Amino acid sequence: MPSTELVIGIDVGGTEIKAGVMRGAEVIYTERFPTGRENGADHAVNQVLLAASSLHQTFPEAAAIGVVVPGVVDAVNGIAIYSENIYFDHVPFKQLVHDLTGKPVAFGHDVRAGGVAETMYGAGKGYKNSFFMMIGTGIAGAVIIEGVLLDSPYGGEVGHMDVASGLPCACGLTGCLESISTGPSIAREYNKRADANFLGGREVLEASLSGDLVATEVWNSAVKAIGQVLTATVNLLAPEIIILGGGLSKAGSHLVDPIDQYIDSHLTFQPRPKIVLAKLGDSSGMIGAGIFALRALG
């Protein structure tokens, strides 16, 4: 879908709102706004509207606007149903941004937008069947089949797939992927075993690389659990490519290589997907919002 239309993409995160103006994959302007969730959901909603109106005033020629948020998202009706991080509760963003700007507005989920952006313009360029996994403080995924995104409110929510970790999860169950493989859960498990005070997965990986055997064990368990979920994904969907993004993907080959090996040794006759790192970094959600905006033009 190469396009010469100028669009605005807005990616609403827990800490900041990334807003940009783009033409296809080319980002020609960006601006960041604090989300200010500490001041409540209404304030955060106003910050999104401020971002939209600010970029719209600077680029009145933009043809459409895309907004993406985390949590449970009703893309069809343009509503942020629920977001744990930013306290959104049934916010009709599509309508609000349209009322403000008069432009066609698309609305969607941040990780699914990121998956679409990575598949169209990033690490998955040229592939039509991909799975994008975002591993950060939470874990979510985006399923793309024959170039079509699975965009139902709970589609791709692999963070709560059972990997039999034996660890309690915030959702109330035991054994979920998020209980063992997010940055915070990797740190928590290490801290518990080593009586330490690490903040994230990166420190555990660094300790492991320095020869800390407990750190190695914790890191390997986290990576293995991701491998389990991705192997299940390959069995079910046979994606040609799996793209890993989010904070943990900064581990690079320390993440990709063992996952690749795990998947390879847990498949027999099935074709292996390529396992790669995301390329668009923390702009993927914003660029995906721009792609959604283009689609709002029909």
Add this chain to the structure above:
Amino acid sequence: MPSTELVIGIDVGGTEIKAGVMRGAEVIYTERFPTGRENGADHAVNQVLLAASSLHQTFPEAAAIGVVVPGVVDAVNGIAIYSENIYFDHVPFKQLVHDLTGKPVAFGHDVRAGGVAETMYGAGKGYKNSFFMMIGTGIAGAVIIEGVLLDSPYGGEVGHMDVASGLPCACGLTGCLESISTGPSIAREYNKRADANFLGGREVLEASLSGDLVATEVWNSAVKAIGQVLTATVNLLAPEIIILGGGLSKAGSHLVDPIDQYIDSHLTFQPRPKIVLAKLGDSSGMIGAGIFALRALG
């Protein structure tokens, strides 16, 4: 896709070929042919061509022909890449049947055809996001997202998802769903533990219902493993409906109810899919072949 076009659907099984003429969901004529795989792949291919030419001669007004087979299928190019059961090895069915009849021909996978038929005309009517699982001597699935079938050669092959059964699988790995939940594997496990000689899952279920505790344990383990795979499927795809077909689905509520309970107790915030039995019986593949035929008309 209601249609008044008459089409021919041919479902090639290990034992027999089901061929039919239909208008939409309405099957107006059927005929069965022995596959004769014991006489080799060439013979089986000829039997498929015999079925096609026979029905085409009787219904020359049929607008298109659909052929579906088990195994690894290249739907785009119309080739049966590999079939363990019938020994097909790169058979270009689409071309062969077109050369024979001069009609547009569609080609595809039997279980995926069944999933499309069940979703359009059977138990999943009215739903756009469904998962069809066929549980018989093997286990395979069909993923339908927004009304679109995932039709890549290995899509939906959930039979080899790891359920940690601890049992060896024909694929060479240990722990696959097929190692514990197919009819033959249920019987095998029971026979091993009880020193019996059961042939399929049905006898194990009957023994369980008569109070045989070993049978109950084996049945419950098989059903639990299916529940594990379907829970993973819900996490990944959030289907609105899951349709269970194949020989084991004759167990009815003895299959559906425990699976429903397993899934319910292994999800928290996620919406629950409906779990239902297939409605089209062993005609689903043939009706699906007819649907594929319609699509070949464009």
